[in-house]
Amino acid sequence: MKKLFEKHETIACIGLIIIYVAVSSVGLNLWGTTDYRLAIVNTIFSVLVLAFVIGLKRVSFYGLRKPEHAGKCLYFIPLALFIALQFRGGITIENTPAEIICHVIVMLNVGFLEEMIFRGFLFRMMEKTNVKSAIIVSALTFGMGHIVNLLNGEDLIPTLMQVLYATAIGYLLVIIFCKTKSLVPCIIMHGVFNASSIVGGANDWSIYLVTAIYVIIGFGYAFYIQRCIHHKS
Numbered sequence: 183m184k185k186l187f188e189k190h191e192t193i194a195c196i197g198l199i200i201i202y203v204a205v206s207s208v209g210l211n212l213w214g215t216t217d218y219r220l221a222i223v224n225t226i227f228s229v230l231v232l233a234f235v236i237g238l239k240r241v242s243f244y245g246l247r248k249p250e251h252a253g254k255c256l257y258f259i260p261l262a263l264f265i266a267l268q269f270r271g272g273i274t275i276e277n278t279p280a281e282i283i284c285h286v287i288v289m290l291n292v293g294f295l296e297e298m299i300f301r302g303f304l305f306r307m308m309e310k311t312n313v314k315s316a317i318i319v320s321a322l323t324f325g326m327g328h329i330v331n332l333l334n335g336e337d338l339i340p341t342l343m344q345v346l347y348a349t350a351i352g353y354l355l356v357i358i359f360c361k362t363k364s365l366v367p368c369i370i371m372h373g374v375f376n377a378s379s380i381v382g383g384a385n386d387w388s389i390y391l392v393t394a395i396y397v398i399i400g401f402g403y404a405f406y407i408q409r410c411i412h413h414k415s
Contacts, residue, residue, distance in 0.1 A: 216281035224291035244302040245365030261371040268378040271385025293373025300324040325349025343393040350400030357404040361411040
């Protein structure tokens with residue numbers, strides 16, 4: 183299986199992205215994030231991806247390992263700023279406990295799957311040729327992937343703002359992976375960030391202001407990590 187995957191790695195990565203986007207979009211349109219059926223589908227998807235990585239004997243290679251240079255990365259505490267901003271309008275609980283649990287399960291799986299796909303498979307495949315190009319493509323692909331939210335009924339401007347700040351966050355996360363060799367901090371931050379949205383309260387902050395803050399934190403922290411950790415990836 184490993185030799186077959188390595189021979190067709192590009193096709194496999196593109197195919198995985200297409201399958202993930204298709205399954206995610208269909209699931210969201212049919213059920214939404216608070217439905218148990220999407221929670222089950224996403225969990226099965228995560229288990230299959232994990233089993234695939236284990237079968238390839240690339241668990242550590244794809245970042246499922248302890249981070250290096252955690253101290254130089256300030257133990258990833260700045261990542262908590264993204265999560266804290268989810269509660270800028272306080273806490274509002276409008277869903278049942280069952281719906282909240284399903285949403286959390288879905289989003290934790292999304293965090294795992296998107297990190298494995300965009301930072302793990304895609305970045306690792308491209309870095310063999312050029313690390314800088316791999317970083318840029320990984321960040322842009324992750325950001326542009328959110329344009330699919332238009333198909334899920336989201337408005338144009340909020341979606342474009344999401345694409346912008348998702349690109350900044352994607353750049354930060356791929357830098358973390360590149361420098362620490364670990365996806366664990368990225369998976370945790372991504373999953374918790376998405377999961378916390380269900381209890382984030384309404385607020386009067388401008389979407390442009392929120393986007394600007396995300397972009398500043400994302401690129402600022404990424405540049406800090408790049409400056410502090412100079413080892414060759």
